[in-house]
Amino acid sequence: MYLVSKDFLETSHGQLGCINCHAGENLPTQEGAHATMNPYPSEDNNGICAQCHGAVTETYASSIHYNLHGMENGLMSFASTDSMPDSPAHAEVFDKNCMSCHATCGECHVSRPSNYTGGLINQHEFFKTPPMEETCYGCHGARTAGEFMGEVGFSGDVHFELGMDCMDCHNIDNFHGTGEVGERMWDEALPSCLDCHAEEASGNSQIEAHNAHGDMLSCQVCHAQANNNCFECHVSYNEDKSALKSASDSKLMFRIGLNPNPTEERPYKYVTLRHIPTAANSFDTVETDMLPNFDEISNWKYSPTHNIQKSTFQNESCESCHDNDKLFLREEDIIESDSKDNLRLIVPRP
Amino acid sequence: MKEKFYHKAIFGALVMVILAVVILFTYQLTNKSEHIAKKLTTPVAIDPIDSSNCIACHTSESIIGSVVIESDEGHGGEGG
Numbered sequence: 471m472y473l474v475s476k477d478f479l480e481t482s483h484g485q486l487g488c489i490n491c492h493a494g495e496n497l498p499t500q501e502g503a504h505a506t507m508n509p510y511p512s513e514d515n516n517g518i519c520a521q522c523h524g525a526v527t528e529t530y531a532s533s534i535h536y537n538l539h540g541m542e543n544g545l546m547s548f549a550s551t552d553s554m555p556d557s558p559a560h561a562e563v564f565d566k567n568c569m570s571c572h573a574t575c576g577e578c579h580v581s582r583p584s585n586y587t588g589g590l591i592n593q594h595e596f597f598k599t600p601p602m603e604e605t606c607y608g609c610h611g612a613r614t615a616g617e618f619m620g621e622v623g624f625s626g627d628v629h630f631e632l633g634m635d636c637m638d639c640h641n642i643d644n645f646h647g648t649g650e651v652g653e654r655m656w657d658e659a660l661p662s663c664l665d666c667h668a669e670e671a672s673g674n675s676q677i678e679a680h681n682a683h684g685d686m687l688s689c690q691v692c693h694a695q696a697n698n699n700c701f702e703c704h705v706s707y708n709e710d711k712s713a714l715k716s717a718s719d720s721k722l723m724f725r726i727g728l729n730p731n732p733t734e735e736r737p738y739k740y741v742t743l744r745h746i747p748t749a750a751n752s753f754d755t756v757e758t759d760m761l762p763n764f765d766e767i768s769n770w771k772y773s774p775t776h777n778i779q780k781s782t783f784q785n786e787s788c789e790s791c792h793d794n795d796k797l798f799l800r801e802e803d804i805i806e807s808d809s810k811d812n813l814r815l816i817v818p819r820p
Numbered sequence: 821m822k823e824k825f826y827h828k829a830i831f832g833a834l835v836m837v838i839l840a841v842v843i844l845f846t847y848q849l850t851n852k853s854e855h856i857a858k859k860l861t862t863p864v865a866i867d868p869i870d871s872s873n874c875i876a877c878h879t880s881e882s883i884i885g886s887v888v889i890e891s892d893e894g895h896g897g898e899g900g
């Protein structure tokens with residue numbers, strides 16, 4: 471796990487010597503050497519990495535991978551308080567649960583995320599482009615990355631099958647940030663299918679269905695497969711109360727619904743949805759009634775599901791979608807613990 | 821007459837020296853600001869620190885392999 475290859479010692483990072491980054495003492499005993507050693511030197515974003523890679527660490531402080539603003543704002547939107555410091559109970563949930571997904575430089579470029587398995591990826595080799603299956607998958611494996619790689623659900627994504635990885639579509643800014651602090655993932659310049667497939671845009675396409683549906687449908691409505699949906703997540707403390715761990719049921723489903731939040735970039739009327747695990751009583755372990763706005767915000771969310779295939783069961787023919795109620799979010803899909811706001815996403819039946 | 825010539829020459833030399841200092845100072849200032857801007861992206865020199873004892877253990881498969889590491893059983897994969 472902590473074996474270092476001799477090849478690493480010849481690299482520019484390796485030539486610095488362990489102590490430059492990890493501190494500690496050059497002593498022959500483990501106790502002496504490790505007494506002041508820091509196993510995770512990149513935990514301080516302004517620390518040793520910033521010495522040479524200051525341009526990156528500076529923007530990284532604005533990245534949602536670093537500050538988890540997306541999770542923070544998600545939590546606060548369900549709560550009635552405006553900011554985390556106003557509510558110690560919400561801060562407790564955020565710090566002991568959400569924050570475990572915070573990533574440091576080292577957790578992508580040298581080791582696996584500690585929230586996954588931790589440990590060096592390859593004997594301390596530094597990866598300029600982190601290997602997706604060891605890093606991105608570590609945090610996003612249950613859904614997005616797992617579906618992309620075919621580890622969750624049915625087939626993987628055609629782009630993965632053709633050898634592409636996350637970084638082939640997602641700009642570096644999606645990982646390192648731009649320096650501008652965003653509120654959530656959707657504020658970022660995210661990839662669009664049309665970046666590569668411009669000829670398939672409505673009006674330009676040789677495929678009649680593309681022109682017929684226009685911007686009414688997101689690409690995933692016809693080209694994604696079932697995705698992994700989590701339900702009724704309830705967090706509970708671990709033994710020493712240092713972390714809040716979660717447990718939720720999950721189910722593979724494919725549901726098309728009305729777009730919860732149409733924007734200029736994503737104006738679609740119909741989108742693929744995914745159920746997020748949050749329930750009104752998710753954080754009752756910490757304090758009761760922590761999410762008083764729960765019924766104001768849907769917990770079925772727009773999901774640009776990452777398991778694209780050219781041919782899917784819903785694009786086989788017009789009837790496979792237009793006459794198939796089972797593909798659409800229905801009233802019976804809304805369970806007792808769900809937000810009442812989900813009702814506005816149900817597609818009216820003819 | 822000769823003395824006047826010497827005074828003029830000394831004055832000229834003085835002006836040239838001052839000009840040279842001003843030019844060099846300006847150049848240095850400009851160069852310094854570029855250096856600060858570049859510092860963010862250009863690796864700076866960090867002196868290596870002798871870590872021979874650390875290396876001796878951490879490159880030895882038999883030593884590292886004998887250390888029992890407790891897994892934190894992270895709950896990876898919960899994320900989106």
